Amino acid sequence: MNVQLFVPCFVDQLFPETAFNMVKVLEKLGCKVSYNPDQTCCGQPAFNAGYQDECRAVASKFLKDFQSYDYIVAPSGSCTGFVRNYYGKLFDNSAMHNEVKQLKKNMFEFTEFLVQVLNAPDTGATLEGTATYHDACGALRECGIKEGPRKLLSKVKGLKLNEMDDCETCCGFGGTFAVKYEPISVGMGEQKVLNAIETGADYLVSTDLSCLMHLDGYIRKHQKEIKIMHIADVLASGW
Structure with missing residues (x-):
């Protein structure tokens, strides 16, 4: 099973060992893990502060960085929830509608992926x-x-x-x-x-x-x- 990592800002900058441990667990459970080093933020901080246009720019990059049918797994319910629940509103009635729809299906929080997709408690x-x-x-x-x-x-x-x-x-x-x-x-x-x-x-x-x-x-x-x-x-x- 192919898995792409999304490593949120907090993890990348302050707790990188958690990302490595996530890879360790996923690989032990048989996943082929990849990481796109071009990835940045999901855009949530800008959105929460009221900067929707700036958020949309960051989110557009996120969509580009994760153009794949692979599962996308993140050690964060906050980032996962933002992508699932708010990207549709950011790109409503736009040419990126289908990309957002596919991304929402592929995006999982780490524990959710282990239990619901891998069935590996x-x-x-x-x-x-x-x-x-x-x-x-x-x-x-x-x-x-x-x-x-x-x-x-x-x-x-x-x-x-x-x-x-x-x-x-x-x-x-x-x-x-x-x-x-x-x-x-x-x-x-x-x-x-x-x-x-x-x-x-x-x-x-x-x-x-x-x-x-x-x-x-x-x-x-x-x-x-x-x-x-x-x-x-x-x-x-x-x-």
Whole structure:
């Protein structure tokens, strides 16, 4: 099975090891993985800030970079959800309508691809400790991803999964929201971290590193005893 990687901005610039771990898992499960080095952003930051024309320019490049019938897999529910749910509006009534339609069919978030396409809930990972899972808004609300990540985590040997209170509540990042409304964003992040700590978890896991980066800022500043991990890093552990 041929798979193209889309590596979001946060992962590319700040957490590249997660992209490598995603490749590691996909190749172990029999996928032929390729990466187009010309790829850039999906355009979501510009769109959320109100710059639709600039976003359309970036999205046009995305469509060009991923002109293929291969599956496109990304370690981000946020980016995946944006492409699926908003590209149709950006290119409505345009010559790129068919390309967008095909792209939306091919685009998958990483855990969604493992569970729904590969039907491979067990990657053979081993990680000793306790984890709690944060439902990132992009994954949960834009892509409908809920049970898949939990199914994958339940198969990790040595790992216990404890649910936190308000696991579906936003962490407070929200891209530019964290900049424009810093006190609210920090308060939401604090509550999320405290809820995670109350479970006794060693690891705070999610599908989206944007959320995890935000939460890790609070964790580091207040020296809390919990570690963030993208689910791809968990699923590549121990082998």
